[in-house]
Amino acid sequence: MNTGLIKLFESSIKNNWNLKALTDFNGETLQYKDVARKIEKLHILMEHAGIMPGDKVALCGRNCGNWCVTFLAAISYGAVIVPILHEFKPDNIHNIVNHSEARLLFTGDYVWENLNEEEMPHLEGVICVNDFSLLTSRSERLSFAREHLNELFGKKFPNRFTPDLISYKEEDSPEALVIINYTSGTTGFSKGVMLPCRSILSNIIFCQETIGIQPGDNIVSMLPMGHVFGLVYDFLYGISSGAHLYFLTRMPSPKIIKTTVAAIRPRIISCVPLVIEKLFKQEILPQVDNKLGKLLLKLPFISEHLKEKARQESLRLFGDNILEIIIGGAPFNAEVEAFVRNIKFPYSIAYGMTECGPIICHSTWKETAYMSCGKVAHRMEAKVLSPEPDKVPGELVCRGENLMLGYYKNPEATEAIIDSEGWLHTGDMAIISPEGDVYIKGRCKNMLLSTNGQNIYPEEIESKLNNMPYVNESLVIMSQSKLVALIYPDLNEALENGCNEQQLMEMLEKNRIELNKELPAYSQITKIVFRNEEFEKTAKKSIKRYLYQG
Secondary structure, eight states: OOSOHHHHHHHHHHHTTTSEEEEETTSOEEEHHHHHHHHHHHHHHHHHTTOOTTOEEEEESOSOHHHHHHHHHHHHHTOEEEEEOTTSOHHHHHHHHHHHTEEEEEEOHHHHTTOOGGGOTTOSEEEETTTOOEEEESOHHHHHHHHTHHHHHHHHOOSOOOGGGOOOOOOSSTTOEEEEEEOOOSSSSOOEEEEEHHHHHHHHHHHHHHTOOOTTOEEEEOSOTTSHHHIIIIIIHHHHTTOEEEEOOSOOOHHHHHHHHHHHOOSEEEEOHHHHHHHIIIIIHHHHOTTTGGGGGTOSOOOHHHHHHHHHHHHHHTTSOOSEEEEOSSOOOHHHHHHHHHTTOOEEEEEEOGGGSSEEEEOOTTTOOTTOOOBBOTTEEEEEESSSTTTSOEEEEEEETTOOOEETTOHHHHHHHBOTTSOEEEEEEEEEOTTOBEEEEEETTTOEEOTTSOEEOHHHHHHHHTTSTTEEEEEEEEETTEEEEEEEEOHHHHHHTTOOHHHHHHHHHHHHHHHHHHSOGGGOOOEEEEOSSOOOBOTTSOBOGGGGOO
């Protein structure tokens, strides 16, 4: 790592000056020189408003070009950026703004509608990320600077605005705090993960070492950039490489992907498993063989003709230009993975945590072992706390360049997760093969204990159950010492096959019986509970399990 984080972005902007940088789908496109101009204007705004290096600037809104501009402007000014997931409830956003001691808040207009400025008394101003207009100001200096911004820009750059005029503030040291990213916690308020320059830089360089994006390549951004997975893999890696980022500005449903992504022809896409699982079940399999449908996933042998047809249909859906689909944030369904692997579809699994900014494990798609999340990333080390780490699951711990500084203003929580030797305790059960491939078995806190002392990983059962007929999603819980499966059924599939509710329940019960034939006695499902609505999920689309425990 021979360059600083801020200089990495400065060099990319200068070197890719006339290339396209950011596009809101069916909206505005910014070239790198446009990004640079907007960054300078925000620098002027912050300077005249009295923002100092190290001050906190909060950012909450949907993915868009101006979101990226705001992020780059804040960190290149020397401020600490506080990205906030726009899915958070207003009280959580208020709490994060206050807890982080943010002086400015940049937010989308639709988010602002639900916020109460009186609940954020220490903010000096709120700026609309859509057009950088002032939504509220408690500072005369900020109001003056915004009103005279173009004039002030003209005074600073009286002649042409050229690449050689750009010179961003370098970080003081690799340990300098650059991001406070609040986790999408499942209980209580979020914790602020303090990520230094070395962590973000190490993550970006790892992407450059393993993925291979070139200047001008297209990237589709699906993941919320308020979460560090999308922030690094899509935005920061993309911008540092001179790529052109597209923001769909809407939820990435199979229909949206089908109608937009092929036109963009991206080189990489990062997404959660749910997106790929739905795409293959709803769009790919019916195109390959409408009669077999989901059953194709279960066939031990698929003809070479069907394999090639599925591969071509998959690549076509993503624009026939895809280098790799990077899947992360939640467990990938084992049978869907087996199918995409069988047809040689270019996917890989990334595993990490916000606390590592986020990368802990990732290998390229050609090197990824089935059901593993690859090998431990460069500049990181990991081990399994088990007497036989290649056979008996134990907690995965890690340390290295990617690791956070700690939780903001929460030393107790920091000490609880990072031990005296610097190992971060991930809370995930895993094994590591002799070849170095990491296999995640489930969360430590999700692990269930049978009456005879056997460890049960509900995620493994759910992966099998979710691929059975009429199952949309499921959750396995322990209730009165018995395993129970909560199921939100695939109502569209039921309607297409003329099933009423009674028949649907009979089919789900049949699934239970079939599934139990594949499971050892101690992990068999004793009961199915029918749900009429989806499970509540985090921003990563993982189910908030604690809400449904028996």
